[in-house]
Amino acid sequence: MQEFKNKVVVISGALGDIGLSIASRYLESGAIVVLGDQLQADAASVKLLQLDSYQEKFEYKQLDVSDYRQVETWISEVEDRYGKIDCCIANAARVTIKNFRTLSPEEWSLEMRVNVDGAFYFANFAAQSMVRKAVGGNIIFLGSWAAHAVHENIPAYSVSKAAVRMINQTMALEYAHFGIRVNEIAPGYVNAGLSKTVWSELPEQKVVSQKKVPLNKIMEAEAVAVQVLWLTSHQCQHVTGSTFLMDGGLSLLRP
Structure with missing residues (x-):
């Protein structure tokens, strides 16, 4: 997509499978990509090898999205260096596999700080930059x-993502007046991150998970990346405040 040539894209949680797939897609389309994640530069360099052919078009900057001061500085530095921010992908998240009976207050708090506060900080500071630059x-x-859909083994994660859904809608309404579109993509089972690790060690669990999906498919991270680019493209110029479920029908099921 030539429309992304020299567009400035920021991505949080960028070193995970989904984040890297999104970064790769934007780079292939000619964008300048700034990746943010918790890893220090030395540790991050191994994961960034897959983007090596685009070295002059991307930058990695360490980022803890739960620290709003750090996020504000991070976004400000990107704006100063590149002059603007065109696309912001709030991807950073964590998941704790525990039910309410075993989940500690500290685990709950950390999940909310990263998944809810972090998503808000990253997106809102980026949106404020977009307003300043009128882009x-x-x-x-x-x-x-x-x-x-209720999932008793990941309640903190489910609650946090429900909050993100409302942040998406509210932010979309407010920033529409500035020509900024805000949308959400809600994947189902993706062969990425923690799921990928578990399934590689216990392939039978992947079979079990796949059977739960009405379409009987497990998606790859690349599928999410394709949807992200489409949703930020001119083809979707009238779309804002929407949530796009990519779950193969999982959310249609009830416990």
């Missing part, structure tokens, strides 16, 4: 099917 722009939240 319009796009914001994408990475949500989850878990916000649309």
Whole structure:
């Protein structure tokens, strides 16, 4: 997509499978990508090898999204260096696999700080930059099917993603006046992150998970990246405040 040539894209949680796939897609389309994640530069360099052919078009900057001061500085530095921000992908998240009976207050708090506060800080500071520079722009939240159906083993994650869904809608309404579109993508089972690790060690669990999906498919991170680019493209110029479920029908099921 030539429309992304020299557009400035910021991505949080950028070193995970989904984040890297999104970064790769934008780089292939000619964008300048600034990746943010918790890892220090030395540790991040291994993961960034897959983007090596685009070295002059991307930059990695360490980022803890739960610290609003750090996020504000991070966004400000990107704006100063590149002059603007065109697309913001709020992807950073964590998940704790515990039910309410075993979940500690500290675990609950950390999940909310990263998944809710972090998503808000990253998107809102980016949106404020877009307003300052009058560039319009796009914001994408990475949500989850878990916000649309009860899942007793990941309650903190489900609640946090339900909050992100409302942040998406409210932010879309406010920033529409500035020509900024805000949308959410809510994947189902993706062969990425923690799921990928578990399934590689216990392939039978992947079979079990796949059978739960009405379409009987597990998606790859690349599928999410394709949807992100489409949603931030001119083809979707009239779309804002929407949540796009990519869950193969998972959220249609009830416990």
